[in-house]
Amino acid sequence: MEIKDSYELPLPKERVWAALNDEQFLKKSIPWCEKLERRSETELAAEVKLKIGPMSTRFTGNITLSDIDPPNGYTITGSGKGGIAGAASGSARVKLIEDKDTLSTTLSYEVSAQVKGKIAQLGSRLIQSTAKKLSKNFFGSFVKQLEDMDKS
């Protein structure tokens, strides 16, 4: 399963990169994130309450940053356990490309996601759509926050 998309931001690359490394920004972007704490340079602890249709499960897990190439991109990986419901993980390769003439940046991402356990059995027909929706939520609200900040 592969999910790809990109956004264009009217901001220099360094600004976008700084936001990608700011846990406050990330917390507001991760859908239903209830807790996000930085453990180290590359590790954060997260608690997410995922609600999809009739399912409602609290996941606790880690977010790790790897393949870090400032300010051009990184891979952000989240993995969590939802108790008896199973486990879910997803990673997104994020790339920033700057257009020097307009000083705008294109943020592109490629997501892959896996689920295990009961969620996988019950929700198999929905996993792709859900992963797509969550990715869109994450990057959509990330981009919106940046744009709002730029305006104010």
Place this chain on the structure above:
Amino acid sequence: MYSTKYIKPNSTSEALEAIKSMGEGKFLAGGMTLIPTLKQRLASPDGLVDISGCDLDSISDEVDAIKIGAMTKHASVGESGLVKKAIPALAKLADGIGDRQVRNRGTLGGSVANNDPSACYPSAVLALKAIVHTNTRSIEADEFFTGMFETLLEENEIIEAISFSKPAKANYVKFPNPASRYAMVGVFVAQFNDGVRVAVTGAGEGGVFRHAEMEAALSSNYNADALSALEISSEGLISDLHASPEYRANLIKEMTKRAVV
């Protein structure tokens, strides 16, 4: 064993009181989705408020529309003389949901509030310009569905009834999953004096949607041939183990052709 609180009130106002007394309660309609979810421990609400005693299961003729109570079971809609006479396509849809057990438990309101992307009923709501009546307001179908498993309903808002406009002509055809009978693609076509509405379920990643190109083609010529030249885009269609987006795009066209008779 796990325990949960169960309350069965006699009116929607009592049901609202009951749910407010719980931290994270859930309304229980027919339970055809919620109960399996609870059994699998994929949700663990503090309590359930069963609204089957709230007198929400009548079917009435409102001249231009048929109004069906939210707790009306699929089997009752399928059997209803009123529905069969005014909107036979709606009775046919209800008769094709799941299996006999599901049709004897599952409800109209439960299905519509859940907005499963593969459920049959949302397509009828959208194609038949239905109005969703809740305890606080009336919502037009075009505004009601907002995404996969998402609707305009607020927390603790109950659907009380849904009014389906009577079309000049309508039909529902689905390609069911052979195991679950869920629509891999289902198309509800309804012809009104001011045009044709085509609602597609089972196919869109955002849930049920109207197909503008097919509506335009059928509004000018209500004939299956009018669709022959159309290319159905696979953009935004569901991809899962049952079918690819391209396969679903083809099914959308095929099911619509079969529905236009």
